[in-house]
Amino acid sequence: MEKLVVIGLGLIGGSLALDLKKRNGYTVFGIDENAEHIKKALELGIIDSEIDFNQIADASVVIIAVPVNIISQITLKVLDVVSDDTLVFDVGSVKNEICKAIQNHSKRKNFVAAHPLAGTEFSGPEAAILNLFDEKVNILCETDKTDWKILDKAFSLFKKLNMRIKMMSPEEHDRHIAYVSHLSHVSSFMLGKTVLGIEKNEQHIFDMASTGFASTVRLAKSSANTWAPIFLQNKENVIRSLDEYIKNLSEFKKMIEDNNDEGLRETMNSTNYLKTILKGIK
Amino acid sequence: MEKLVVIGLGLIGGSLALDLKKRNGYTVFGIDENAEHIKKALELGIIDSEIDFNQIADASVVIIAVPVNIISQITLKVLDVVSDDTLVFDVGSVKNEICKAIQNHSKRKNFVAAHPLAGTEFSGPEAAILNLFDEKVNILCETDKTDWKILDKAFSLFKKLNMRIKMMSPEEHDRHIAYVSHLSHVSSFMLGKTVLGIEKNEQHIFDMASTGFASTVRLAKSSANTWAPIFLQNKENVIRSLDEYIKNLSEFKKMIEDNNDEGLRETMNSTNYLKTILKGIK
Numbered sequence: 001m002e003k004l005v006v007i008g009l010g011l012i013g014g015s016l017a018l019d020l021k022k023r024n025g026y027t028v029f030g031i032d033e034n035a036e037h038i039k040k041a042l043e044l045g046i047i048d049s050e051i052d053f054n055q056i057a058d059a060s061v062v063i064i065a066v067p068v069n070i071i072s073q074i075t076l077k078v079l080d081v082v083s084d085d086t087l088v089f090d091v092g093s094v095k096n097e098i099c100k101a102i103q104n105h106s107k108r109k110n111f112v113a114a115h116p117l118a119g120t121e122f123s124g125p126e127a128a129i130l131n132l133f134d135e136k137v138n139i140l141c142e143t144d145k146t147d148w149k150i151l152d153k154a155f156s157l158f159k160k161l162n163m164r165i166k167m168m169s170p171e172e173h174d175r176h177i178a179y180v181s182h183l184s185h186v187s188s189f190m191l192g193k194t195v196l197g198i199e200k201n202e203q204h205i206f207d208m209a210s211t212g213f214a215s216t217v218r219l220a221k222s223s224a225n226t227w228a229p230i231f232l233q234n235k236e237n238v239i240r241s242l243d244e245y246i247k248n249l250s251e252f253k254k255m256i257e258d259n260n261d262e263g264l265r266e267t268m269n270s271t272n273y274l275k276t277i278l279k280g281i282k
Numbered sequence: 283m284e285k286l287v288v289i290g291l292g293l294i295g296g297s298l299a300l301d302l303k304k305r306n307g308y309t310v311f312g313i314d315e316n317a318e319h320i321k322k323a324l325e326l327g328i329i330d331s332e333i334d335f336n337q338i339a340d341a342s343v344v345i346i347a348v349p350v351n352i353i354s355q356i357t358l359k360v361l362d363v364v365s366d367d368t369l370v371f372d373v374g375s376v377k378n379e380i381c382k383a384i385q386n387h388s389k390r391k392n393f394v395a396a397h398p399l400a401g402t403e404f405s406g407p408e409a410a411i412l413n414l415f416d417e418k419v420n421i422l423c424e425t426d427k428t429d430w431k432i433l434d435k436a437f438s439l440f441k442k443l444n445m446r447i448k449m450m451s452p453e454e455h456d457r458h459i460a461y462v463s464h465l466s467h468v469s470s471f472m473l474g475k476t477v478l479g480i481e482k483n484e485q486h487i488f489d490m491a492s493t494g495f496a497s498t499v500r501l502a503k504s505s506a507n508t509w510a511p512i513f514l515q516n517k518e519n520v521i522r523s524l525d526e527y528i529k530n531l532s533e534f535k536k537m538i539e540d541n542n543d544e545g546l547r548e549t550m551n552s553t554n555y556l557k558t559i560l561k562g563i564k
Binding site: 093117118119121136137164166176177179180181183184185186187188189190191192193194195196197198199202204205206207208209210211212213214215216217218219220221222223224225227228229231232235238239241242243244245246248249250252253256257259261264265267268269270271272273274275277278281 | 375399400401403418419446448458459461462463465466467468469470471472473474475476477478479480481484486487488489490491492493494495496497498499500501502503504505506507509510511513514517520521523524525526527528530531532534535538539541543546547549550551552553554555556557559560563
């Protein structure tokens with residue numbers, strides 16, 4: 001049976017393991033520096049066995065699903081040992097740094113820089129679920145640097161997951177994702193912080209959450225281990241998006257201060273255009 | 283059959299009409315200055331007939347579900363004509379202004395200031411749905427100024443809707459709701475505006491929405507007609523919450539600029555406490 005190695009058994013790594021085991025019949029091996037994660041992943045049937053870096057040379061596929069601050073070092077370590085036929089891909093939310101880090105490695109052609117746009121606000125092996133990736137987009141970067149047979153293997157695997165593939169340069173990816181994904185997380189975290197800071201009465205927060213707060217603050221439940229490194233690694237783009245966001249908030253505040261009813265309506269009406277763009281997305 | 287009059291046939295008015303008709307057997311009459319709303323509400327079976335202000339004297343219940351900027355004038359107009367036995371309640375998201383506006387009316391005792399904490403991002407009669415209010419909180423203000431028989435009728439009606447009743451002063455209501463509800467709407471609208479402002483490629487927005495953007499920006503689909511008046515009427519509280527929010531965003535941005543990994547983690551970890559508070563809410 002073909003050997004799948006998943007490094008990092010959190011939400012994304014765990015979900016990939018579950019789905020690829022089921023859909024592709026892999027024997028799944030796990031690596032995670034957190035012993036609790038290994039234990040949980042074995043219990044939940046996410047992996048068949050634990051494995052060590054020196055046993056992965058003959059793996060068919062190695063998935064690197066660790067926080068972005070350690071992706072580069074782990075990927076280099078993996079590329080050092082895998083065979084010519086091994087497909088190695090990461091799933092990080094920032095792509096520029098990893099693409100640069102491995103660009104001169106002799107096994108660069110074994111690597112695919114991927115970002116499957118899927119997830120929930122939960123984390124750890126317990127958060128792993130089946131069918132997380134169906135119909136979702138998977139962004140691949142610098143695929144021209146991957147061996148065509150390895151890339152072909154990656155395509156087959158992503159097709160098994162029912163993912164829609166998009167190609168982008170790492171710079172382009174990091175710029176777009178800062179606005180659409182990373183900024184959403186910061187805005188949600190800070191909304192949560194603001195409400196927690198002012199509302200001493202937890203029952204009030206619970207009671208009033210149905211007014212839109214619960215969904216808007218959903219991402220504030222996300223893991224700091226995942227997100228602190230993402231914000232720092234995509235620093236420039238995230239800061240630019242935050243500057244823009246704060247500017248828009250300040251302008252909106254000014255309109256409220258000035259009783260500028262027309263300006264408020266105009267702003268909200270044009271933002272309503274998202275209804276059209278996001279049609280069909282829940 | 284008892285006569286229920288609903289003024290303003292949008293999401294909330296329409297949903298109350300549907301549910302109370304079904305659960306309490308009322309004959310439902312509608313008033314809406316938008317002729318299209320009346321037509322749609324008749325088509326959808328939300329109301330049985332249109333009615334005029336001079337025909338509502340014998341109504342058992344009158345619900346005022348119009349935008350907050352016209353709630354006071356409509357409520358005064360209604361109180362001028364209803365009988366001693368009519369329960370009149372509004373459903374506005376700001377409570378201080380309406381409570382002040384009607385405080386000296388001879389029919390003050392017929393009125394209950396209510397805010398059912400329920401809704402979706404959609405608007406108009408087409409957005410009306412059954413079971414919207416079940417298990418949701420309904421905040422009532424200054425109920426000591428309502429006649430006990432009228433208040434008793436209101437309690438029966440809200441119990442039929444399976445709502446949980448909370449009492450609060452109007453000032454308290456407006457202060458809490460600014461943070462938990464109104465701020466969520468502003469943060470979502472401005473997230474939408476920021477992304478629309480930078481992302482010229484609509485396909486990119488659609489493709490990347492599954493990264494958390496879709497849910498965080500959900501409220502940005504809400505109606506400007508509803509929300510511009512709310513922000514203006516709860517001005518002071520909304521501005522205070524926005525100041526706090528912008529301050530938190532700026533501090534978080536500073537941590538990113540300073541590579542303050544520890545600060546970022548600490549901030550996100552403490553905000554994760556929302557997981558505990560919001561447990562069970564979807």
